[in-house]
Every structure is written in C-alpha cells, then in structure tokens.
C-alpha cells in the first residue's frame with residue numbers, strides 16, 4: 446500500500462569512524478516528511494544536514510535506526526535493492542549541479558531513466574523534452590552544461606531529478622553556487638513544481654531567504670533536530 450509519508454526516520458544515528466576516532470554525524474533523529482511537503486533544513490556547518498540527506502537518499506546507511514522510503518524499511522534492503530530504490534524514488538539536486546559535461550541537457554535528463562531501465566529510448570527522449578520545457582529550458586535541449594548559465598544548469602538538474610517521477614527530491618545547497626536573484630528563481634521553480642505537481646522537496650540551505658520560501662523549516666544542530674516549524 447502507498448505510504449502517506451514520503452520519508453520517515455526512526456531513531457536514526459550516524460557515526461563515522463576515522464581511524465581510531467568516532468565522529469557523530471546524526472544523533473537519534475526521528476522525523477517524517479509527508480508526500481507533497483516543501484521543507485528546508487537549516488543549521489550550522491557540520492551540524493549533520495548533508496549526513497541526513499545522504500542517509501535519506503540511500504547514498505549511505507545509518508549506524509542505527511530505520512529509514513522508510515515510501516513505506517519501505519531500507520535497513521532490510523541489499524545494496525543492489527537500495528540502489529534500485531534510490532534510482533526510482535529519489536531525485537538529487539546538488540550545489541555544483543553535477544551534470545555530465547559531455548552530455549547535452551536532454552541527454553543529462555535522459556540518463557537517470559536509462560540507469561533505472563525505465564521507458565523506451567523514444568519515451569526517454571519525449572519525457573526529457575517535456576521535463577526541460579517544464580523548467581523553461583525547451584530551447585536549451587541541445588546545449589552542453591558549459592554552454593549554459595548557472596541558473597540554467599540548475600534547472601536542468603531539477604529536470605533530471607524529476608526524470609523517474611521520484612517520491613522525494615533532495616536538494617543540498619541548490620542555490621549555494623548561484624547569485625541571490627538566480628537562486629531565488631531556482632527556488633521559485635521548485636515552489637511551483639511543489640504547488641502544481643505535488644513534488645516533495647527537502648532543501649538544505651544556509652540562506653534564510655530560501656528557507657523562508659518553504660512551508661516547513663527544520664533546524665539541525667550538533668546532529669540533532671532542535672526545531673521543526675510548520676508554517677502557512
């Protein structure tokens with residue numbers, strides 16, 4: 446059965462081992478993100494924001510606790526199963542875009558569909574073009590990343606994140622490499638996708654102006670959630 450929660454963390458801790466030293470990334474965190482939510486995660490450098498995103502995104506595994514993605518407890522998945530879940534249910538947006546420089550915008554958006562073994566090649570093309578139009582970049586489909594502005598690159602990354610119609614999109618500092626006006630327009634695009642298409646976002650940011658554009662602000666400090674503010 447479909448879950449109401451896109452993501453649920455139950456008593457999740459992450460301890461990194463550095464030689465003989467243990468570094469705590471996350472301490473006993475429990476939180477859920479419902480489908481359709483538009484959340485920002487804020488907190489000082491080193492507080493555990495990226496750690497939390499990497500765990501939710503299945504890029505890393507918790508030391509203890511359970512992470513449910515669309516109702517599935519990921520603790521019990523093999524590495525291969527976790528990879529499949531990540532490819533089909535999670536979209537990622539990064540600070541430095543992480544587009545493949547040798548591929549054009551359309552091919553970058555098609556890639557996650559190919560990796561997930563989804564859709565025929567024709568459908569992948571059609572979907573990629575549809576998604577690029579959705580982010581206002583239909584006219585840049587043949588451009589490679591170095592032939593686009595920072596804001597355009599991030600919009601391609603947003604289209605790519607939506608390629609497999611994910612349960613949740615994770616964005617770690619998506620405006621960190623953009624000027625404030627461009628950053629604002631990128632977050633406005635995410636707002637629109639949330640409002641009009643129900644896309645669920647978690648956005649990590651240092652920028653309070655960006656956080657203010659979201660409906661829920663989660664504050665992380667020293668590996669713990671210290672506030673969780675639902676607004677509007």
Ligand SMILES: Nc1ncnc2c1ncn2[C@@H]1O[C@H](COP(=O)(O)OP(=O)(O)OP(=O)(O)O)[C@@H](O)[C@H]1O
Pocket residue numbers: 461462463468469470488489490491492493494495496497
């Ligand atoms: N792979 C790793 N190995 C060891 N320690 C790590 C690793 N990743 C993160 N840490 C440590 O875990 C803590 C949380 O790091 P994290 O990257 O989650 O912080 P952050 O909130 O994303 O910070 P920033 O705002 O600077 O990106 C920090 O003390 C960090 O040094």
Ligand SMILES: [Mg+2]
Pocket residue numbers: 494495496617
């Ligand atoms: Mg970080």
